[in-house]
Amino acid sequence: MAFVQQSSPHARRARPTSRLMLWVIVATLPGLLAQTLFFGWGNLINVVWCVTVALASEAAILKLRQKPVAFFLKDNTAALTGLLLGLSLPQFAPWWVSAIAVVSAIVVAKQLYGGLGSNPFNPAMVGYALVLISFPVAMTTNWAEPALLWDGAPGFGDTLAAIASVQQTTVDGWTMATPLDEYKHKIVSLTAEEVVQHPTFGDGVARGWEWVNGAFLAGGLVLIGLRIITWHIPAGVLGGLVIMSLAFGSNADLYAPLTLHLLAGGTMLGAFFIATDPVSAATSHQGKLIYGAGIGVLIYVIRTWGGYPDAVAFSVLLLNFAVPFIDHYTPPRTYGHHKARRGVPGRTQG
C-alpha cells in the first residue's frame, strides 16, 4: 500500500481567501443599497463598471506577467478593489476617471508591486488618490444630491448617460457639494446654525450620508462578527477621529461637529472596509490600533486644516507607509517571555 506522505497538520478548515473576499463584498451590499436609495443609480453603475475594468485589467496584467489568470481572478481580490472604488468615487464620476482609478489601482499599485499580498499600499486608495489629485474638478463636482431633494431625480438611463458622457455640464443640476465640503467652506463666514440650513444636512446629520455610513457600519460589524476583520483597526480609526474631534473641534461654529465627521463622507467605508485591507495594514493587535488611530487622526487633520474635504485615501496611504515601522515595534509578547522583542535582532558579540 502506498500512503500519502504529508506534513502535519493533516486537517485544515480554512475559509479560503476567495471566500473571505466574497464575505467582504457581501458586507458592502447594505452600503451600496443605501447609496443607491439615497443618491441614485450612480454608485451602482460605478461599481459594475469598476469591477468590470478591474477584472479585465487584472486578467490582462496577469497574462502579461505569465501568471495563472483564472487561479488569481477567482480569489475575488480584484473584484473587491473595483467594488471599493465604485463605492467611493462620486456618483457621477465620468467613466474614464473611474477607469483610470481602477487601472492604476490594479496594474500599478497591485500587480507591478508583485501582485496579491505584495502591495505595500492599498490599491483602491492609490487609484482614488491619483484621480483626486489629477482630476480635481471631476472628483469634487460630481457628488449627487440626496435623492429626497431631487425634483425629477435622474433615472438609470440619465445617470448612465451622464457617466458615459464626456461632457460634464449635463449633471450640474443634480450635483452638489458633500456635507463636509459645504460645512468647511461655509463655517468660515457663517455660524453652525446657518451652515446646516443647507439642504444637504437635512434634519439629521447629513441627509442620505448618515444612512450610507450607518449601512457600512452595519456591514463592518458583520465582518467583525464573522472574524474576517478584527475590531482593532476600525476602533483605531473611529477612536482617533473622535478624540481629535473632541480635542479640537468641540466648537461647532469653528469646526465640523463630531457627528458630521463620523456619519458624513467616507468615514465608515474607510474604517471598516478600506483601512482593514490586511495586505497593507499593520499586523499585531497593538499595531492595528496604532495604525487605525493614525488614520483617524490624519483624517481629522486633513479634513479640518487641509485642502480636501475628505481625507480617507490620503490618510490610509500615509499610514501604509508607516506599516513596516509600526510592525517593527509592536510584536506581541510571546508566551513565556517577559516582554515583547521589538525592533531588529541585536548583534550578539563574539
Next chain:
Amino acid sequence: MTQLWDFAGGIHPPENKHQSTARPIRTAEVPERLVLPLQQHIGEPAAAVVEAGDRVLKGQVIADVADGLGVPVHAPTSGVIDSISELPVPHPSGMTDRCIVLRPDGEDEWIQLHPATDYRERERTEVLELIRNAGISGMGGAGFPSNIKLRPPKERKVDTLILNGAECEPYITADDMTMRERADDIVAGLKIMAWILRPGRCIIGIEDNKPEAVEALRTAIEGTQIELAVIPTKYPSGGEKQLIQILTGMEVPSGGIPADIGVMCQNVGTAVAVGHAVLEGKPLISRVVTITGEAVREPGNFDALLGTPIDHLLAQAGLMPEQVNRLVLGGPMMGYTLTTTAVPVIKTSNCVIAATATELPAPPPEQPCIRCGQCAEACPMELLPQQLFWHAKATEFEKAEHLNLFDCIECGACSYVCPSSIPLVQYYRYAKGEIRVQRAEQLKADRARERFEARQQRLEREQQEKEQRRKERAQAAAEAQAKKKAEAERAAAEGSAVDERAAKAALVEQALARKKAKADAGKPAASAEVPAPTPEKPDLEALEKQLTQAQSKLETMQGMLEDAKAQQADNVDKLERAVAKNHDRVQRAETALTEARQQLAAESPTTD
C-alpha cells in the same frame, strides 16, 4: 471549583472522537511476532541483553541503558527471541532502527513480580528506581523517562502536579477511554507520583467534551485532595504549556521547563503505568492505542502489547485497505504520516488514523499570503506566524529567531486556519532545522578555530622556549668567548706593546742613521766616498715573529667575528673593532718588516 484561565488563540477543529469511543477498550490479540525497538524514548537507545534463541518470560528485561538517559525494554509476553535486526520503526522519516523481534510462545508466563504496595515505607529514590526499572517513559508524546522527570532539581520544588487528560487532538480517544475505564488506576498512579513529589496541589485537567471520563474520575477521586478541572474544549489545550496556563494562570518561561515555575505535567497513561509498576511490580509492556479513521470498519481503542505491528491492530479494527489514503500516527494536527503499516506500537504511540481521501484531503494549492492575520489569531503562543513565514521563506533566520521562532510548538493551528493554505508549520520546521544546522556548523567551526588557536599558541610557546634556550646558550658562549677574547686582547695588548716598542726602536735607529748619513754627506767629499757607517742592522727575525703573531691574532679575531655573526650575538661590533685593530697591527708589522728588508737590501751591496 478550580479557577481557570484562558490561553491565547486556539482553534476548534471537528473532534471526530465519537467513532472510537463507541466500544470499550479491546485487548488486542497477540501477534505472531512482536517488534520491540531499542529506542522508544528520548535519550540513549537501550542495548539488547538477550540473544537470538533465548527464551524470555513476560516482563523480563530484554534491553537496558547502562549509562545515560534511558529506560529498559521488557518482553511483553513470554517467548523466544527471534532476531535482533534493523526494522521499520515509527518515525516521520520512515527510517529503520534496531529492534528485538520476539516470537510469543502463547504461555504468557510472567517473571517473578515484586509489588511494592508498601511504597510509603520505602525511600523515594527506591520507588523512582522501581519506576525506571519498569521502563516507564512519558506516554503522552515525547517519551521522556519518567523517573528523571519525577526527580526535578532540588531547588525546584513542584507545588502543582497536573495530570493531563485534556486530549485535545481530534480523533484520539486513548486517554479518554483510559479515564473512563481505569480511573482508579490513574488515581493510584497519581497518588504515587504525588507521594514522590509532595506537591501542594494535584489537578486533573480534562476537556469538557469527555463527560464520561469526568464522571469516572470524579468518583475515583472522592475523599482525596485531588482537584478535577473540567476545561473548555479548544485545541491545543492539551499542550503542556497551554494546560499549565489554563489551570494555574502561569506561563512556563521560554526555554525553561514547568518545574521552573513549580509545576509538573504527567499524562494519564503514564499515571496508570506508574501505578502498575509500583503496586503490582509490572513493567510497561502494553498501552492503549486508538485505531480510527473512515477506512476502518470498527474504530476503537486497543490495549496492545508494545511491539504489536500496527497492521495487526488495523486488521482487528476492520481495515478496508482499498479505502486508505493517508495513514497518520498520532492526531491529525501534529501526527505524522507512515509509509508502512509494518511499524510496531511503542511506548509513545497513542493513535493511528487510517484516513480516506475525502476525510483528510490534500491541501489546495498555496496562494500568496495576504497578511490576514488569522494565523496570529489562532497561535496559542502569541507569535506572529506570518512574519515567521516571511522570514523563513526569505531565509532571514536571524529575524525569525528574534521573533521567537523557537517558541513555536508546531501545533498546526496557524496552518489549519490559513486562507491561502500555506503550509506554515513546514516553513517553521525548515527554519528551525536550518538554524540548528547552522548552529552545529558554527559550533564545529568554533571548535576548529579553538583547536587551531590552541595549536598556534603551543607552537609559539615551543618556539619561544627554543629561542630562550638558544639565547641562553648563545649568551654562555658569548661570555666564554668574551672571556677568551679579553684574555686574547690582554695578551695581544702585551704583544703589540712589545712590537711597537721594537718598531719604534727600529725607526729611531733608522732616523738616527739617516741623520748620521746626512751629517756625513755634509762632511768633506772624502768622507762622502766613505760609505756611511751602517746603522744597526734591523732585527728581521723579531719583525717576522711580530707579523706572524699579529696575523694569527687577526685570524682568531676574524674567526670569532664569524661565529658572532652567525649567532647574531651582540658583541659583533666589539669584535669588528678588534678585528680592524688587529688588521692595522698586521699592516704595521708588515710595513716594518718590508722597510727592514729594503734597508737590508740597500745595505747589502755596499757591504758586498
